[in-house]
Amino acid sequence: MPREGLLISLEGPDGAGKTTQAARLAALARAEGITVVNTREPGGTPLGDALRTVLLDPSFAEMVPLTEVFLYAAARAQLFEQVIEPALKQRALVICDRFIDSTLAYQSYGGGVDLDFVLSVNLAAVKGRLPDRTFVLDLPPEQGLLRLGGGEDRVEQKSIDYHRRVRLGFLALADRFPGRITVIDATRTADQISSAIRETVRPLLRCLT
16 A cells, blocks of 8 residues: 555646646546545645745736746645645545646746756755656646636737747656656547546555545
């Protein structure tokens, strides 16, 4: 019997369908009798939600990428300490809508902050605990923003070139961590995406049943 639960993260650009797939994965696991904790980043705690408001507020357009690194890491540290780690100790399945790879993609590949530095800060925030499996829902940023009806928050309003760098960042991370990250074509239907996730996840869930 494993000593702790599983941590699965869903990554990708805004509009890729992460929230929908997180809910579907949670329903699949609960149908198998597995305890599920479904959360998101930034947020998931009162402090994290407050930091989310600051990070996404368009009135803070002057916020530099290094500031983003520290604020996202602060929200992540709080979420890990308060929600994720306790749930894992109870052998739950934790599904996180965004996690450490988002910061690497957005602030390093998108914003130009040194990748190794960002990784070290965020590994400290999560006590070195990376997801057991990460799904990157890959979608051209033009399509993602169109699905949202146009950029509204501070990050969505950044240039299309920025969002293209972020997409390439996610794909580069998948190449760097092939044993952990699975890329899924998010231009497909929600049902097709769910099927692809289920195929990979079912063997992992057996250890929790």
